[in-house]
Amino acid sequence: MTALRAGRMDARGLVLWLLLPACLLGLAVASLATGYVDMPLLRLLQGSWAGELLPSRILLDLRLPRTALCLLVGAALGLAGAAMQGLLRNPLAEPGLLGVSSGAALGAVLALYTGFADAFALALPMAGLAGTALALAIVFFLAGRHTSSSTLILAGVAVASLFGALIALVLNWAKSPTAISEIVFWMMGSLADRSSRELALVLPFMLVGALLLWRSRRGLAALSLGEETAHSLGVSLPRLRSLVLLGTACCVGAAVSVAGSIGFIGLVAPHLMRPLVRGDAARLLPASALAGALLLTLADLGVRLLHTQTAELKLGVLTSLVGAPFFLLLILRSRSQMS
Amino acid sequence: MKPEALMNVRGLGLDVGGRSLLQGLDLQLRAGELLGILGPNGAGKTSLLRCLIGVSRPQRGQVLLQGRELAGWPPQARARRMAYLAQGHVVHWPLPVREVVALGRLPHGDGQRDSGRAAVQRALEQLDLLGLAGAQAQHLSGGERARVMLARALATEPELLLADEPLAALDPAQQLHIMALLRAQAGAGRAVALVLHDLGLAARFCTRVLVLHQGQLLADGPPGEVLDADLLARSYGVQALDLQHEGERCLLPWRLAA
Numbered sequence: 247m248t249a250l251r252a253g254r255m256d257a258r259g260l261v262l263w264l265l266l267p268a269c270l271l272g273l274a275v276a277s278l279a280t281g282y283v284d285m286p287l288l289r290l291l292q293g294s295w296a297g298e299l300l301p302s303r304i305l306l307d308l309r310l311p312r313t314a315l316c317l318l319v320g321a322a323l324g325l326a327g328a329a330m331q332g333l334l335r336n337p338l339a340e341p342g343l344l345g346v347s348s349g350a351a352l353g354a355v356l357a358l359y360t361g362f363a364d365a366f367a368l369a370l371p372m373a374g375l376a377g378t379a380l381a382l383a384i385v386f387f388l389a390g391r392h393t394s395s396s397t398l399i400l401a402g403v404a405v406a407s408l409f410g411a412l413i414a415l416v417l418n419w420a421k422s423p424t425a426i427s428e429i430v431f432w433m434m435g436s437l438a439d440r441s442s443r444e445l446a447l448v449l450p451f452m453l454v455g456a457l458l459l460w461r462s463r464r465g466l467a468a469l470s471l472g473e474e475t476a477h478s479l480g481v482s483l484p485r486l487r488s489l490v491l492l493g494t495a496c497c498v499g500a501a502v503s504v505a506g507s508i509g510f511i512g513l514v515a516p517h518l519m520r521p522l523v524r525g526d527a528a529r530l531l532p533a534s535a536l537a538g539a540l541l542l543t544l545a546d547l548g549v550r551l552l553h554t555q556t557a558e559l560k561l562g563v564l565t566s567l568v569g570a571p572f573f574l575l576l577i578l579r580s581r582s583q584m585s
Numbered sequence: 586m587k588p589e590a591l592m593n594v595r596g597l598g599l600d601v602g603g604r605s606l607l608q609g610l611d612l613q614l615r616a617g618e619l620l621g622i623l624g625p626n627g628a629g630k631t632s633l634l635r636c637l638i639g640v641s642r643p644q645r646g647q648v649l650l651q652g653r654e655l656a657g658w659p660p661q662a663r664a665r666r667m668a669y670l671a672q673g674h675v676v677h678w679p680l681p682v683r684e685v686v687a688l689g690r691l692p693h694g695d696g697q698r699d700s701g702r703a704a705v706q707r708a709l710e711q712l713d714l715l716g717l718a719g720a721q722a723q724h725l726s727g728g729e730r731a732r733v734m735l736a737r738a739l740a741t742e743p744e745l746l747l748a749d750e751p752l753a754a755l756d757p758a759q760q761l762h763i764m765a766l767l768r769a770q771a772g773a774g775r776a777v778a779l780v781l782h783d784l785g786l787a788a789r790f791c792t793r794v795l796v797l798h799q800g801q802l803l804a805d806g807p808p809g810e811v812l813d814a815d816l817l818a819r820s821y822g823v824q825a826l827d828l829q830h831e832g833e834r835c836l837l838p839w840r841l842a843a
Contacts, residue, residue, distance in 0.1 A: 335677040468691055471737070472675040478638050479741075480664030480692040525678035525721075 262522045266536050270317070273543040277313040278305070280550050311442045316543040318445075319437065319505045320515075322452045322497035324538020325531055327512025328519070329459045332466035332527040333490045334395050337520075337580075341512040344398065345381045345405030346495040350502035351433060352409045352416075353377020358429050359416045368447050370432075374503025375451065381405050382495040391484045395473075398487060435506035435562025437546055448500035455496025456535070462489040463528035470527050508562045510569025511538050517576050541565070590615050591651060591666075591745050591776045592637065598645030599632055599800075606632040607643065607800045614745065619771040620778040621787040621808070624797035625821050630780045631672070633797065634749050637778070638669045650745075664692035668738040670748035670779075674730045676722040682733050683709065683718040689740030708740040712766070728759035735763065739770070746770060748779040752786070764790040784825060788812055788836040796820050809834065818842040 279287035283304055290309075293301025326341035334343070341347065357363040357373035388401035413433075420426045465486035468476035477483060501508070519533035542561075545568070549559050590613035597610040607629045614620060622630050635641040636648055639655045648655040650667060668689070676685060687696045687705050695701035709715050712732045717725065722733055731751060738746055748767070752760045760783065768790050771777045781787055787794055788808045796803040796811065798820045804811045817825050817838075826837040 464691055464694075468688060470677045470680060471685070471688060471734075472671055472673070472677070474635075474638070474640055474671045475669065475675075477640050477660075478664060478667070478669030478671070479688065480661035482660050520678065524684065525680040526684060527678060 258522045258524070262519070262533055262536075266540060270536065270540050270543065273540060273547065274313055274317060277316060277543055277547055278309050280547055281309055282550075282553070307441060308439075311440050311445050312437050312546070313543070314445055315437050315440050315448075315504060316546045317539045318449065318452055319501040319508065320511055320539040320542025321535040322455065322501045322538070323508065323511040323542070324515035325456060325459055325535040326494040326497040326501075327538070328516040328527075328530045328534035329462060329466065329490050330494055330512070331516050332469060332530065333462075333487065334399060335469060335472075337517065338513075340510075341494055341498045342406065342507075342509075344402030344491060344494065345385050345409065346378050346498050347502045347507065348406040348409035348413075349377040349379070349381025350374040350499045351377070351507055352412055353380070354432060354503060354506070355413050355416050355429050358432060359420055359425065367441075367443055371444055371447055371500075371503040375499055377409075378495055378499025378503065381409060382491065382499075385491065386488075391488070393484075393487070395487075398491070431560065432506050433562075434560035435508040435565070436549075436558070436560050437505050438549075438558055440504060444504050448504045451496045451500035455493045455498075455500065458489050458493030458496065459531060462486055462493065463531055465489070466527040466531075470525070506560075506562055508542070509566045510573065511541055511565055514569050514572060514576075515541060517573075589652075593649040593652070594637070594646065595649075596646035597633075597636060597643050597648065599629075599636055599641055599643045601632075601641075605800055607636065610646070610800075610802050612795060612802070612805065614776045614778055616744065616774050616776050617771055617792075618776050618778075619768055619790060619792045620776070621791035621794040622778060622780045622797065623782075623784070623787055623794055623820070624803070627799075628797040628820075629800040630797055631749055632800075634669075634747055634778075634780060637747055638667065639663065661692050661694075665741065666743055667745040667747065668741040668743035670734055670738045670746070670751050672749045672753065674727070674734045676730070679721050679723055681719050682714060682722050682725070685722045685733055686714070686736045686740050689737040692741055704742055705740050708736040711739060712736040727754045728756060731755055731759065731763065735766065744775060746775055746777045748777070750780050750782070752781055752783060760786060784812065784817070784836045784838060788834050812836060 281304065285301065285304065290301045290305045294305045323341060330339045330341050330343060331337055353373040353376050354370055357370050362373060363370040384405050385401045388404065389398045417426060417429060420429065465476065465481040468479040468481045473483060515537035516530055516534045519530055519537050523529040523533050545565050546561055549561050549564055552559050592614040594610060594612045597607055599607040610633065622633065624630050632641065636643050642656065650658060650663065655663065683705065686708055687701065689708065690696040690701040690704060693701060709718055712735060714732060714736055717729060722730060725733065735751065751763055755763065764786050767777050767779060771792065791808055793806060794808045794811055795805045796816060803820055804816055814824065817823055822842050823838045824840050824842050826839045828835045
């Protein structure tokens with residue numbers, strides 16, 4: 247925003263810091279206005295203001311937490327994706343690469359399998375956070391402090407596959423078809439029926455994660471020129487790796503714990519924003535958070551607009567359905583640029 | 586009296602994977618010097634540079650920057666005094682040239698302020714890059730990218746500049762250009778050390794050369810004294826053509842030594 251004040255903003259900056267936030271605001275309002283109860287937003291607002299039960303329950307207990315979670319989860323995934331791509335200097339890296347989202351998924355799946363999820367209101371997301379912490383601890387232990395990026399990836403991939411196998415094992419052991427479908431549906435990712443309690447649980451983690459990742463921005467910018475150059479520019483690589491890993495774990499662990507697995511946001515958001523920030527890995531962080539929030543809010547609107555009588559389309563399914571072909575397109579485009 | 590050494594290396598020894606890469610190395614680097622680090626492949630030149638910038642931690646000996654142990658420096662304070670030009674000139678993202686050069690201001694933390702912008706502008710001017718400032722660094726030729734990276738290192742305005750094979754993959758004109766620039770940097774009071782393989786350029790431009798062989802120091806001194814037939818045969822195993830041209834020495838590897 248300093249660029250704006252100094253009057254130095256170019257067309258890219260204008261799109262990034264004015265047009266996109268405006269779109270996001272519009273989408274957030276649309277998200278508040280969209281739901282299964284057909285009542286105009288204005289009526290909901292008036293009703294809530296006047297203290298009427300139904301409008302205030304719809305707006306404050308259902309739509310507001312859902313919209314806020316859309317923005318937060320999307321921003322967390324976009325931010326973590328940008329940091330991960332910056333750290334590993336690989337445009338194919340995604341926040342789940344280091345095993346933290348598998349950790350969250352395993353925690354939640356175990357909670358559903360054992361019935362712990364029904365023990366109290368926040369049991370499920372809390373189990374997800376615990377799983378994230380476990381995965382993070384294993385990756386740290388495996389990779390060590392003075393490690394290379396490839397060791398970090400290997401450790402993450404090992405943890406992700408191990409936890410994936412454990413999830414499969416849990417599904418294998420699940421006795422009732424209901425339990426299996428409950429687990430599978432959870433894994434597809436959704437933000438339906440989330441309350442402000444869930445919001446309050448994950449918000450601190452996301453804020454801490456965002457703060458950690460924000461502090462890594464200079465190091466990530468220096469890493470654009472390779473590890474040795476980054477070191478010579480005064481970046482402590484072990485500290486940077488720890489910052490990004492911990493920040494990603496907080497953001498992604500919280501996101502998966504509350505929303506299930508939501509693919510492609512963390513992969514696609516940095517891709518979309520990179521041209522707008524001209525490759526700057528530092529400015530990519532807030533830009534990618536913005537894009538993530540935008541994409542997920544859009545997807546969640548889509549989910550609600552495309553719903554059928556039988557079942558709501560799952561958010562994670564939609565993001566993957568749209569994200570995967572989009573990603574293919576990006577690969578084709580970058581391939582034609584290379585040749 | 587010689588000026589105080591910017592960098593002082595004593596008894597340096599580095600082992601990696603049970604292999605000894607450097608043994609008992611002593612060297613000093615002073616302001617105004619252009620030091621050429623020579624030696625056959627595998628002699629330990631890059632290992633030495635990695636110790637000097639602190640990426641590798643030697644098991645034996647000391648590396649002192651301005652009299653203080655290198656590892657004891659806060660990273661940013663160290664980075665303000667010592668810039669490093671890595672091999673390969675990697676740029677991972679589609680960054681414009683000006684932004685790449687501006688990364689050289691990270692140790693100062695003033696990339697967005699006037700002092701930083703002015704330093705970036707000076708570095709771009711010095712390397713004749715103003716016309717390319719908006720171009721994507723990834724799309725440049727090898728020679729242009731080498732200049733961008735040197736500009737990035739100069740933008741830091743360090744007292745000490747270390748460069749690992751800055752001439753690799755450059756055409757003869759670019760090689761002469763870069764050597765003249767490094768010489769000018771040394772003339773302006775910086776200490777510059779570079780790894781290079783071109784004996785002719787080392788003999789002409791460097792104020793001092795250091796010859797490594799199997800991780801040990803074989804010779805250290807002005808190129809006119811150090812680079813003789815015996816040393817070239819012992820280190821590289823070559824015989825060289827040694828001529829005078831326009832009052833300067835012209836050294837050209839000619840055949841393998843018998």
